[in-house]
Amino acid sequence: MIARILTPGSTLGIVGGGQLGRMIALAAANYGLKVHVFAPDADSPAFDVAAQTTIAAYDDAAALRAFVGSVDVVTYEFENIPRETAEILAAGAPLHPSAHALATTQDRLAEKTFINDLGIPTAPFRAVDSGDDLDRAIAAIGRPAVLKTRRFGYDGKGQRMIRAEGPVDRSAIMAEFGGAPLILEGFVRFEREVSVVAARSADGSFAAFDLCENEHRDHILAVTRVPAAGIAPETARSAIDIARRIAEALDYVGVLAVEMFLVREGGSERVVVNEIAPRVHNSGHWTIEGALTSQFAQHVRAVCGWPLGDAARTGGMAVEMHNLIGAEADGWAELLARPGAHLHLYGKGEARPGRKMGHVTRLIP
Amino acid sequence: MIARILTPGSTLGIVGGGQLGRMIALAAANYGLKVHVFAPDADSPAFDVAAQTTIAAYDDAAALRAFVGSVDVVTYEFENIPRETAEILAAGAPLHPSAHALATTQDRLAEKTFINDLGIPTAPFRAVDSGDDLDRAIAAIGRPAVLKTRRFGYDGKGQRMIRAEGPVDRSAIMAEFGGAPLILEGFVRFEREVSVVAARSADGSFAAFDLCENEHRDHILAVTRVPAAGIAPETARSAIDIARRIAEALDYVGVLAVEMFLVREGGSERVVVNEIAPRVHNSGHWTIEGALTSQFAQHVRAVCGWPLGDAARTGGMAVEMHNLIGAEADGWAELLARPGAHLHLYGKGEARPGRKMGHVTRLIP
Structure with missing residues (x-):
């Protein structure tokens, strides 16, 4: 794929107006880019930090065409984008990650078949x-x-x-x-859940953040810890290599996350892929403070055709990220006062149960 | 002063639409706040990241009243706000820093008299x-x-x-x-220029970042290094104590910067105050990555009545910030590729000579 290199001052289109779109927009603004967010809900958190907004349904072809005509590159914050939507977008501006990456990862059957075909185990x-x-x-x-x-x-x-x-x-x-x-x-009898958040550029360069260990509650990510504890360096390397092979096979441009199970059998340790998220990912939020380049900045770099940033951890410190789900965000005042706690709130109205309202990150020297 | 505590979801008004307003807006968004920016120029960099914008002159009383009626608290990015403007703002919402702090610091005679009256030396x-x-x-x-x-x-x-x-x-x-x-x-025969960037809350709490050493070229800040090298700890402490006394005497709420000259005479070292900036300051840009709380986040905390954050340096690392003035920003592609360089661009159109287009920060382990 030929890289198209954007200049600062260009406009990045983001499809989807949730917290991921919002944090991509914030990272883009830091590089002097303008952001145009497309989302159906007038209340979208990402609208508050965008230079331009379009409120329209994801199947509104005319609105999609007008949107994509106003941007220099287009990306998205969620994988459940209809195929027709992706095609309209890709016809109007470079779409990263590609419609092919979307099609492969938004269907669990296509996704798992694709992964197995690479010789990578799944359930x-x-x-x-x-x-x-x-x-x-x-x-x-x-x-x-x-x-x-x-x-x-x-x-x-x-x-x-x-x-x-x-x-x-x-x-x-x-x-x-x-x-x-x-x-x-x-079912996979796993010891724990881990993920690799990584980026690939159009020129084939690849940069992975350190392996994340994830703790879910009620099927929702609760805590990410980095580095994943008690995992052999070669296991972490093989997990990252899996992400690299997946990204290459998709000719992927942008940040992706590969969720995996860590399986321990006898004395040996291995990873089994659970799923691929063709986008920035909740288990990468720790990178905002915890890495030299955040996953959001990295995604912006990749989709703009810019060199990937250094994915190393800040000062080599360990990092812990806690999601604030529903009413947990009501504890914001206490979290603001907690020494060394980096609080992020997404500007969402109602703290409904199960809704991701924010997160808090701590670096551990 | 009684602290009024804002909740996330509240609206912060910012007067001024340059890079300082833009970076305050980005910090506010991170805490789930909405931002309304008031500036005369339709091209204002801060507009691109604000939920609401007002384009009007600083002496447009009706526009000021409408603006301040739409926000929960109001702050500004520059000290040259006319007294009448400050009065209209303060009548409509809590104004931080106060009209008194503005009046004292926007007149060099009032400012130096005020500083000397505290027993603090100036030229x-x-x-x-x-x-x-x-x-x-x-x-x-x-x-x-x-x-x-x-x-x-x-x-x-x-x-x-x-x-x-x-x-x-x-x-x-x-x-x-x-x-x-x-x-x-x-004239003050100084060895070098230093500054203290610090925050004070309505409840009287105070937090200073480490003493900054500043290098100017053509009267414009070029480089900030932290910690300031070769300065005795007691000199740094006395500089920070000066900033604390100034903030207290002004009953100050928000971030302020105190620019100082370091004077070495015989074997002794002392600081002489040059001027006070009642706002976030260019010599504090390094705090975005270099401190646990950025100056912009700290300012938002102070004006919202929230507890101040930890002002310690990230991982205890030294930090260097270089401004990108005018055509220096044309080097963005090289800076993006430089390992460990944190590039910030302000989204300004034309790279005119002397115009601050961005900055780049490096943490030094």
Whole structure:
């Protein structure tokens, strides 16, 4: 891919107006770029820090065309962008990451097939489009297992457990999903969850942040710790190498995150890929203070055709990032007073349960 | 002064749309605040990162009233705000720093008198309103000396040297300034220029960043180094104590900078105050990466009635900040590629000579 190099003063288009778009916009502003945010909700947090905004639905072709005509490069903050939307965007300006990267990663079946084809392990999986498929998939994979929609799931939404014991009421289960294409995924007995947040440029250069260890609660990321503790350096290197191979195979431009399970069997340690996020990622928020280049700055650099920044940790310090979910953000005053706590709030109105309202990062000398 | 504590989601008003306003706005956004920027120029860099903008002249009373009616607290990025403007603002919302702090610091005569009244040394000075005053001032202070406008000077503008030798054509000199009130300041034989950037809250708490050493070129800040090298700890402490006394005497709320000369006489070292900037300051830009709390975040905390953050240096590292003046910003591509260089660009259009276009910070482990 030929890099198109933007000059400061150019306009970066961002599709999606949540906290990820907002933090990309803040990083872009730091480089003197103008930002145009496209999002359907007038209340979008990213609008507050954008030079231009468009309020329109993701399937509003005319609005998409006008938007993309006003920007020099376009990116997005979430992977659930319809294919038609991505095509309109890509027709109007360089789209990074590409429509191909989106198509591959927004469908769990395409994604896992792509990963396995690279010789990289995932949980066992089978496509499920009917009750018969479900029976066959359970026979092949065993129970417990997780049945998921192939597309448009996030934070544990669009999935349900198939327990190890008891009857499987296949009609009831299939009805729950209302005919959406599904995938059955086997369980991986993992010790912990880790992720690699990394960037790749159009010229093929690649830079990964240190391996992150992630703790989830109720399917939502709660804590990220870096470096991941008690993991052999060669395991961390192999995790980063997996991310590099995935990015190369996608001819990827921008920041991506690869979520993985750390599996310990006998005396040996290995990683199994869970999923790819073709975007900046919650497990990379620690990089704002914790790394020499934040994931947001790195993403901006990659999509602008600029050299990637140094991904090393700030002063070699360890870093801990806690999400503020729902009412946890009500503790902002105490967090502001906590020595060494870097508080980030996303400017969202209502602190609904499960809603990511902010995060707090601490560097540990 | 009673602290009024804002909640995240509140709106911070910023008067002035340059790079300082822009960086305050970015820091405010990080805390989930909305920002409303008031500036006369449609091209203002701070507009690009503000949720709301008002384009109007600083003496447009109706626009000022509408603006201040839309915000929860109001601050500014420059001290040359007319008294009437400050009064309109203060009538509509809490104004931090106060109109009194502005009035004291925007007039060189009032400022130096105030500082001397605290028992803090400055260069010798005399008010000059006529040719006779100029003669008397030269007789008292000696030559060389600098004749300056009392108000509205910055970056070396509004001043001229009175040389040590040769005739003094007092009518020609007075005519140059067109009748503006003036001040003659004696020279201080200084070894180097230093500054204290510090914050004070309404509750009286105070936090100073480490003493900065500043290098000017053509009257414009070129480089800031922290910590200031080769200065005794007690000198640095006394410099910070001076800033604390000034902030207390002004009942100051927000970040201020005190520019000082380091004077070495015989074996002893002391500081002499040059001027007070009642705002965030160029010599504090290094704090974005170099301190646990940036000067911009600290200013936001102070004006919102929040606890001040930790002003310690990140990982105890030394920091160097270089301004990018005029065409120096054309080197952005090389700076982006330089390992460990934190590049900031302000989104200004034309790189005119002497214009501050950005800065670059490096942490030195």
